[in-house]
Amino acid sequence: MAAAAANSDMFDEIVMAEERFHGEGYQEGYAEGSHVGVIEGRRYGSLHGAKIGSEIGCYLGFALTWQCLLQKCVDEKNCKKIRALDSLIGMIQKFPYEDPMYDKLQEDLEKIRGKFKQVRSMLNIQSDFRIGTERSSLTF
Amino acid sequence: GYGEGSDPHTPLGSTPFPLPPGPGWGCRAVLGEGHQRTVRRVAWSPCGSYLASASFDATTCIWKREEDGFECVTTLEGHENEVKSVAWAPSGNLLATCSRDKSVWVWEVDEEEEYECVSVLNSHTQDVKHVVWHPNQELLASASYDDTVKLYHEEEDDWVCCATLEGHESTVWSVAFDRSGERLASCSDDKTVRIWRQYKPGNEEGVACSGTDPTWKCICTLSGYHTRTIYDVAWCHLTGALATACGDDAIRIFEESASAEPQQPTFSLSAHVPRAHSQDVNCVVTLHCSASVLRTSVEAEPSRKKRPRVSFSRHISRIARAVFPVSFLE
Numbered sequence: 001m002a003a004a005a006a007n008s009d010m011f012d013e014i015v016m017a018e019e020r021f022h023g024e025g026y027q028e029g030y031a032e033g034s035h036v037g038v039i040e041g042r043r044y045g046s047l048h049g050a051k052i053g054s055e056i057g058c059y060l061g062f063a064l065t066w067q068c069l070l071q072k073c074v075d076e077k078n079c080k081k082i083r084a085l086d087s088l089i090g091m092i093q094k095f096p097y098e099d100p101m102y103d104k105l106q107e108d109l110e111k112i113r114g115k116f117k118q119v120r121s122m123l124n125i126q127s128d129f130r131i132g133t134e135r136s137s138l139t140f
Numbered sequence: 141g142y143g144e145g146s147d148p149h150t151p152l153g154s155t156p157f158p159l160p161p162g163p164g165w166g167c168r169a170v171l172g173e174g175h176q177r178t179v180r181r182v183a184w185s186p187c188g189s190y191l192a193s194a195s196f197d198a199t200t201c202i203w204k205r206e207e208d209g210f211e212c213v214t215t216l217e218g219h220e221n222e223v224k225s226v227a228w229a230p231s232g233n234l235l236a237t238c239s240r241d242k243s244v245w246v247w248e249v250d251e252e253e254e255y256e257c258v259s260v261l262n263s264h265t266q267d268v269k270h271v272v273w274h275p276n277q278e279l280l281a282s283a284s285y286d287d288t289v290k291l292y293h294e295e296e297d298d299w300v301c302c303a304t305l306e307g308h309e310s311t312v313w314s315v316a317f318d319r320s321g322e323r324l325a326s327c328s329d330d331k332t333v334r335i336w337r338q339y340k341p342g343n344e345e346g347v348a349c350s351g352t353d354p355t356w357k358c359i360c361t362l363s364g365y366h367t368r369t370i371y372d373v374a375w376c377h378l379t380g381a382l383a384t385a386c387g388d389d390a391i392r393i394f395e396e397s398a399s400a401e402p403q404q405p406t407f408s409l410s411a412h413v414p415r416a417h418s419q420d421v422n423c424v425v426t427l428h429c430s431a432s433v434l435r436t437s438v439e440a441e442p443s444r445k446k447r448p449r450v451s452f453s454r455h456i457s458r459i460a461r462a463v464f465p466v467s468f469l470e
Contacts, residue, residue, distance in 0.1 A: 080256070087298070114243065114260035121218045121257035 049100070052109065056092055059116045063088045066123060081122050088115045174201040174212050181225045186232045194226040200237050202255065214255055216247060229273045229280075234258075236280050238268035244282050244292065246299050259299035263290050270314045275321045275377070283312035289326050289336075291356070302353045305336055307361075313370065319377040324356065327370035327384060333394075335360040335405065345403060360405050365392060372423045382407065385421035390414045 067085045070078050091112050096102050177196035184191055191203040191210065200216040200223055220241040227236050235247040235255070244261040266285035273280055280292045280299075289305040289312055310329035317324050324336045339347035340354045349355045368387030375382055382394040393411035 083297075110262035114262045117218060117243075117260040118257050121260075126217065 045100075053097070056095070056109075056112065059088065059112065060092045062116070063092070063119065066119075081119070084115070084119045084122055088112070088119055091115060169209055171201075171203060171210050171212075174203070174215070175199065177222075180223065183226050183228055185228045186230055190228075192226045192228065192235060194223040194237060196222040198223060198239070200226050200235075204253075213253055216245075216255055216257075218245060218257060218260075219243070224268060225270045227271045227273050227280075229278060230275060231278070234273075234278065236271040236273065236282075238271045238282055240267045242266060242268060242284075244268055244271060244280070244290075246280065246292075261292055261299055261301060263292075263301040263304075264288070269311065272315050272317065275317055275319060277321060279321075281315045281317070281324060283315045283326060285311045287312060287328075289315055289324070303356050305356050305358070307334055307358045308332070311369075314372045316373050316375040316382075318375050318380065323359075325373050325375050325382055327373040329369045331363065331366045331368065331370060333362040333366075333370060333373055333382065333384060334358050335362075335407075337403070359403055360407065362394060362407055365394075365409055368420075371420065374424045381410070383424045385424040387420045388414075389417050389419060389421060391416040391421055391424060 063085050067082070067089065070082050070085070074082070091108070095108055095112065099105075102108075171191075171193070174193060175195040175197050179193050179195045181194045182191055183194075189205050190213075191205065193201045193203065195201070198217070198219045198221055200219075201212050202214045202216070203210040204213045216235075216237065219237065219239040222240040223237050224240060225238050229235070233249060235249065236244060237247070238244045242262060242264050244264070245257055246259040246261070247255050248258045249255050264282065264284040264286050268282050268284045270283040271280060272282075278294060282290050282292070284290070287306070287308050287310060289308075290301050291303040291305070292299050293302050294300075295302070305324075305326065308326065308328040308330050312326050312328045315324055315326045322338050324338075325333055326336065327333045335358070336356045337359045338354045338356055339345060339349065341349040341352060343349070347355055347357060366384065366386045366388065370384050370386050372385035373382060374384075380396055384392045384394070386392065391411075391413045392409060394407040395410045397406045397408055399406055
């Protein structure tokens, strides 16, 4: 009886070999995939973060420059512009850059973009982007 | 400036037409020099002296009505692509525009006809189809391809989104307030019209509100009446009837049944004009005259010729003429 048990263990190893290799292969693949995924994610994240940083940095530079330029002429008309510029600068400086898990990240970014567009409109600065007159896309 | 017509006294941007004899509608002017692409919507200012035109060329032109025609007083730029709608606030000092760039812009105009952008609202996540102002408050509503209606008001010197109305299962094409402004009607690609009601903080019905902002709840859904997308809805401020413009070429009128439940109104179909137009009905407007209420349908085909009529469709110029007496009387 002991011999029979020993025999079944030996066959067990052979019979179950494929399934075992399957399992081991899966574990190895999963581990490697996770590892590569983390590297790719980190690279994508830093690229994306840099893009956002560049965009916001551009708005900040723009706003600080105009704040400086308008400081010299503080008349009624410019009052609103200066207030809007201050608001934009405030929003940018308050933004939590160190916290990628900030729950209102997208919302606040959109507010900053909106404020920048408003300020640009008030200062009468045209964007370089112009839609072509030849476009024939169907829209309603 | 001078236009291209033979008459040197024609102000830039309009060509006067002779008035037709007898009753009826006739084209008074063609404003051809303002836009490079389709003119999607036009709106008269509450005082009747100005016309705003929203175009796919990403600009909104403001035209001033002079004795002998119209003159373009300014062009509002800033949207990144097609402007879908424009609306004047009842006060006449504010204007709202919305666009495929997903944003809603609020503009302020002062006594010197200077326009300034006071806010750029990026709350929607998709193309914004329509904007409309509340009849007596500075509250703005917008309808979008993202299936929601959003409401905005001014809070501490800045405009913010104060409510999002979810419920439609597809693009919301248009919204309309009732006369009191307590209720809002929205129409959608999901073939339904929804009626929403405002519940202020501390309301008797026990509807929860966050802070000082009212909550809007859907209190009625009109489904099963329309066979295609509903492109526009209008709420008559005189009779309380709802008119809808549908992609099945029909116009429908709904009237509210006198029920004891103001929180759960019921509307029934009181008129249905199939084949009101030969194609999709894109726009419906109710007119209020001191004598009677006319319900005129308007076909708003994107103008391929890029030279819009006074309001980009022969039909709307009828509206233009009818609105004048109302504006002056008021």
